[in-house]
Amino acid sequence: MKRIIDNKHPLAIRWFHWVNFPLLGIMIWSGLLIYWAYHPYKIQVGDWVLVKFFPDWLFIALKLRRRLAEGMAWHFVFMWLFMLNGLFYVGYTWLSGEWRYLIPDRHSFREAWDVVLHDLGIRKIAPLQTKYNAAQKIAYSGVILMGLGSLLTGLAIYKPIQFAWVTWLFGGYTSARVIHFALTMGYLLFFVVHILQVIRAGWNNFRSMVAGFDVIDYGNTGQSERTDA
Amino acid sequence: METQDNQNEQMPNLPERDELTTEQQIRRRTIKAFALFGAASLVPFGVWKWIQQQPKVNGLPKTFRTVLGGNEAIASLFLSHNHLAPTFPPEDAAKKVRVNGSDGMKGDFDPATWSLKVEQTASGEANRRFTLLLEDIKALPKVEQVIEFKCVEGWSQIQHWGGARFADFVAKYGVGTRSGHPAQSAGDWYQYVGLETPNGGYYVGLDIESALHPQTLLAYEMNGQPLTGPHGAPLRLLIPVKYGVKNLKRIGRIFFTDQRPRDFWHERGYDYFVGL
Numbered sequence: 001m002k003r004i005i006d007n008k009h010p011l012a013i014r015w016f017h018w019v020n021f022p023l024l025g026i027m028i029w030s031g032l033l034i035y036w037a038y039h040p041y042k043i044q045v046g047d048w049v050l051v052k053f054f055p056d057w058l059f060i061a062l063k064l065r066r067r068l069a070e071g072m073a074w075h076f077v078f079m080w081l082f083m084l085n086g087l088f089y090v091g092y093t094w095l096s097g098e099w100r101y102l103i104p105d106r107h108s109f110r111e112a113w114d115v116v117l118h119d120l121g122i123r124k125i126a127p128l129q130t131k132y133n134a135a136q137k138i139a140y141s142g143v144i145l146m147g148l149g150s151l152l153t154g155l156a157i158y159k160p161i162q163f164a165w166v167t168w169l170f171g172g173y174t175s176a177r178v179i180h181f182a183l184t185m186g187y188l189l190f191f192v193v194h195i196l197q198v199i200r201a202g203w204n205n206f207r208s209m210v211a212g213f214d215v216i217d218y219g220n221t222g223q224s225e226r227t228d229a
Numbered sequence: 230m231e232t233q234d235n236q237n238e239q240m241p242n243l244p245e246r247d248e249l250t251t252e253q254q255i256r257r258r259t260i261k262a263f264a265l266f267g268a269a270s271l272v273p274f275g276v277w278k279w280i281q282q283q284p285k286v287n288g289l290p291k292t293f294r295t296v297l298g299g300n301e302a303i304a305s306l307f308l309s310h311n312h313l314a315p316t317f318p319p320e321d322a323a324k325k326v327r328v329n330g331s332d333g334m335k336g337d338f339d340p341a342t343w344s345l346k347v348e349q350t351a352s353g354e355a356n357r358r359f360t361l362l363l364e365d366i367k368a369l370p371k372v373e374q375v376i377e378f379k380c381v382e383g384w385s386q387i388q389h390w391g392g393a394r395f396a397d398f399v400a401k402y403g404v405g406t407r408s409g410h411p412a413q414s415a416g417d418w419y420q421y422v423g424l425e426t427p428n429g430g431y432y433v434g435l436d437i438e439s440a441l442h443p444q445t446l447l448a449y450e451m452n453g454q455p456l457t458g459p460h461g462a463p464l465r466l467l468i469p470v471k472y473g474v475k476n477l478k479r480i481g482r483i484f485f486t487d488q489r490p491r492d493f494w495h496e497r498g499y500d501y502f503v504g505l
Binding site: 003005018034037040069072073074076077080159160161164167168173174177210211212215 | 263266270293297307309312314315377379383470497500
């Protein structure tokens, strides 16, 4: 059996990925400090409350109460770093050509469904892929659009009069706040699935996001095996 | 170089990097990368500690105040009197207007004996100090506006207010400028306006630009009726380009200055500007 070192993730992408981790963490945490001061959101069917954002015990457990001023300060300081890191990432993927691996094409949505079936153990064979599979392409491109959405809805509720047209674009002030919040819940959902997939994909894949390279084993069949998250 | 020669002598079989076996390369690159990764992950903790141990300025770490000051400078660049808060038809306005906060409104207060103190301390003609009655404010052109009132807590409500433009009040009484005359240049304006409740229990500071915004009112009516006590009777500030915290109720004193007036919530950890 032959092992080959395959350089997978450029250094820049690894940096942007890992810098984003604490930055997004701070944005979500400080966002929750702000949200506590007025937390009316819930999903309900008729009178039956399905999910409440959030139950009191959660605010208490995470020490999110009565910290609005602190939350706003963190949010409006770190928003710049969060935005810059995102812009650098997009700029880099664009200039380096890495976007070719990331942008979904017209086959991606059908293939992504096959990936989902495969990952759930329903379908035996995963579709052929390059650096990222179709589900990854959609997820990783989508989360960048979500980031853009967070910046714009953030601006819409941060300066709703100076940028009234942005606020209008998102259906008004209260609507922009709901979308801003929903996108945050989207990140948390993304995070959960992402972590599960990273665990599933294993060490080789995780190492590639830190060290940049993948090890490809060529078995007797001559077929390469590669797992990704 | 001598030392290098010696090293080579001690390890004569050390292969060149590209002669490392694949396994060795994997090992080396992995160790190096994770060592760096571990070291780099200390940076966020360092930043966190650095922020936590900073001296506080009005309840916030010094660096935060600096950045918020920068945010204010950027916000001031695109602050324009042409940027208006969206307005709504009166029927959209809330009938039950939310009351939030009663700071500075405790204790006995008699609207009948109320008067508005206006002050600017300066040399020469601009040195002014006088009092006004509600009739004086009502004598100014009346403006009604239905806007979305926004609280720093995050809630908002469409509300219907009536009163006089702050800009009209300033022009009529010749206050707000250093020359004591209608402003000939932007530099003639005092930089700030301060407002306080009669007992001094609540106080705000405003940048002059925001105070002179055409939607900033000295309001005496809500939903077409005289203001009620909890909403700031007899006269309150209604400034849609700021969060609710700046919309001071029951104005006792208005003053113009170049020093930042103290501000109740700024002293309690909030941004000074809070412009929308």
